[in-house]
Amino acid sequence: MAKESTSKRAYPWTTTIKNGQVTLRLMSPQDGKTMLAFTQSLPEEDLVFLTVDITQPGIVERWANSLQSERMKVVVAEVNGQVVAYGSLTRNEPFWTRHLGEIQIMIVPEYRGRGLGHILANEVHALAQDSGLQKIIARMAADQRSAVQVFETMGFRVEALLADYVMDRAGKTHDLIVMSYDVTGLTE
Numbered sequence: 580m581a582k583e584s585t586s587k588r589a590y591p592w593t594t595t596i597k598n599g600q601v602t603l604r605l606m607s608p609q610d611g612k613t614m615l616a617f618t619q620s621l622p623e624e625d626l627v628f629l630t631v632d633i634t635q636p637g638i639v640e641r642w643a644n645s646l647q648s649e650r651m652k653v654v655v656a657e658v659n660g661q662v663v664a665y666g667s668l669t670r671n672e673p674f675w676t677r678h679l680g681e682i683q684i685m686i687v688p689e690y691r692g693r694g695l696g697h698i699l700a701n702e703v704h705a706l707a708q709d710s711g712l713q714k715i716i717a718r719m720a721a722d723q724r725s726a727v728q729v730f731e732t733m734g735f736r737v738e739a740l741l742a743d744y745v746m747d748r749a750g751k752t753h754d755l756i757v758m759s760y761d762v763t764g765l766t767e
C-alpha cells in the first residue's frame with residue numbers, strides 16, 4: 580500500500596483499472612439492499628469463509644446500520660450503479676487493541692486481478708490514517724493462499740497462524756492466518 584496515501588478522501592471519485600473504470604464512494608446506512616444484491620451475486624466458493632454472513636438480509640441491514648457508529652467504514656466500487664467490490668475497515672473494540680483496524684476486501688470474480696484490490700487497500704489505509712489507527716490487520720483462512728499472496732504483495736506480513744480457529748459454512752475447521760500492516764511504521 581502507498582505510505583503517502585494521507586489526506587482525507589473526497590468521495591465519490593472515479594479511477595481507472597485494467598480494462599475499465601470504477602467509481603469509489605463510501606457505503607451509507609441506506610445501502611443495505613444494494614449490498615445484499617452484491618453479496619448474493621457472489622459465487623458459492625467466495626462464501627466459504629465469512630466473518631459475518633452478509634448474504635442474509637437481516638444481517639446485511641444490521642451491517643449497514645453499524646456504519647452509524649463510526650466503528651466501521653466501507654468503500655464500495657461501482658460500475659454503472661452496481662457494486663462490484665468493497666473494502667471495509669472495522670475498528671477493534673477492546674480497549675487495549677483500540678489502535679488496530681481490520682481490513683476486509685471482497686471483489687466479484689470478473690473484477691479481480693485488475694488492480695482493484697490494491698486501490699481498495701489504499702483507500703482503507705487512508706481511512707485508517709484519518710482515524711488515527713496504527714496497525715491494519717487482515718485475517719484469512721490458511722487455505723486462501725492466493726489472497727495471502729495478494730496481501731503480501733500489498734505489503735502485509737504474516738504475524739500468526741492459529742490452528743483450527745475458523746469454521747467454514749459447512750462446519751469444517753481451518754487454520755487462520757493473521758497478517759498486519761503498520762500504518763505509522765510502528766515496528767520499522
Ligand SMILES: CC(C)(COP(=O)(O)OP(=O)(O)OC[C@H]1O[C@@H](n2cnc3c(N)ncnc32)[C@H](O)[C@@H]1OP(=O)(O)O)[C@@H](O)C(=O)NCCC(=O)NCCS
Pocket residue numbers: 625682683684685686687690691692693694695696697698717718719723725726728729730732733
Ligand atoms: C484477494 C482480493 C481482494 C485481491 O484483489 P485483486 O483486485 O484481485 O488484486 P489486485 O489486482 O489489486 O492485485 C494486488 C497485487 O497482488 C498481485 N496478485 C493478484 N492476484 C494474485 C494471485 N492470485 N497470486 C499472487 N499475486 C496476485 C497483483 O499482481 C498485485 O501486485 P502488484 O501491486 O505488485 O502488481 C480479491 O481476489 C478478492 O476479492 N478475493 C475474494 C475475497 C478474499 O479472499 N478477500 C481477502 C480476505 S479479506
